[in-house]
Amino acid sequence: xxIAALTLIAATPAWAQLGVETDASxxxxxxxxxxxxxxxxxxxxxxxxxxxxxxxxxxxxxATALRGSAxxxxxxxxxxxxxxxxxGSGGWQFEAGGTYRAFIDGAGELDYAEVHGTxxxxxxxLDVGVGAYYAxxxxxxxxxxxxxxxxxxxxxxxxxxxxxxxxxxxxxAVDDFAKAARLRPAGNYTDWSLGVEWARGPLYAAVRYTxxxxxxxxxxxxxxxxxxxxARVIGAVGLSF
Numbered sequence: 713x714x715i716a717a718l719t720l721i722a723a724t725p726a727w728a729q730l731g732v733e734t735d736a737s738x739x740x741x742x743x744x745x746x747x748x749x750x751x752x753x754x755x756x757x758x759x760x761x762x763x764x765x766x767x768x769x770x771x772x773x774x775a776t777a778l779r780g781s782a783x784x785x786x787x788x789x790x791x792x793x794x795x796x797x798x799x800g801s802g803g804w805q806f807e808a809g810g811t812y813r814a815f816i817d818g819a820g821e822l823d824y825a826e827v828h829g830t831x832x833x834x835x836x837x838l839d840v841g842v843g844a845y846y847a848x849x850x851x852x853x854x855x856x857x858x859x860x861x862x863x864x865x866x867x868x869x870x871x872x873x874x875x876x877x878x879x880x881x882x883x884x885a886v887d888d889f890a891k892a893a894r895l896r897p898a899g900n901y902t903d904w905s906l907g908v909e910w911a912r913g914p915l916y917a918a919v920r921y922t923x924x925x926x927x928x929x930x931x932x933x934x935x936x937x938x939x940x941x942x943a944r945v946i947g948a949v950g951l952s953f
Contacts, residue, residue, distance in 0.1 A: 733765045739950030744776060747880055748903025748924035750940035755779040771795045783894055783937045787818030805832045824852040837867040854891025857884040872912050879904040893933035897941050901926045918948045
């Protein structure tokens with residue numbers, strides 16, 4: 713994880729020489745969660761990312777510590793590569809793109825890809841948006857998966873605080889029950905989160921509450937990890953460059 717973070721950060725000067733805008737960050741969190749599901753088996757984790765933009769085209773490389781996550785076949789680390797195209801008009805911004813997710817040191821076929829489209833509107837300190845994320849039928853996820861999300865962020869004027877919230881819905885068809893439980897541990901479900909973030913210069917910190925409507929219980933799939941798909945308060949600290 714540390715090597716990946718240093719590699720991403722070290723790359724930023726080279727991009728700058730090419731006239732490409734770059735942003736890099738490293739983050740430590742008490743639980744790495746995505747769409748209400750722990751990606752690190754409920755354990756503390758870390759992530760590093762590098763984002764590049766050139767006009768309307770951009771991309772991101774992100775490395776995460778998965779801590780031998782059962783959800784991802786015991787993988788110790790994950791990597792995601794994203795590309796997107798953005799256009800704006802007034803306060804609106806529209807984006808279309810795709811992401812390839814790879815899992816390192818996990819057992820079996822785990823890598824998969826998804827495409828997305830989002831629309832965001834910025835008015836003063838309020839930023840709201842909706843998005844659709846679709847992973848076509850793939851063996852690694854036991855079918856297909858559609859995630860719909862609505863989100864909102866509000867910066868407090870003159871203060872380093874931001875309030876954030878989202879609600880999402882995951883659904884899809886199932887070809888392989890065991891593998892489908894990676895993204896939907898007990899079938900279709902809804903997730904939501906509320907959080908407060910603080911930022912001063914390159915340093916930021918956040919506290920987030922995340923939850924789902926997934927009932928606790930036993931699932932036969934070794935990928936489900938249902939014990940790490942309920943309510944959790946998460947703390948995170950990070951640096952951006």
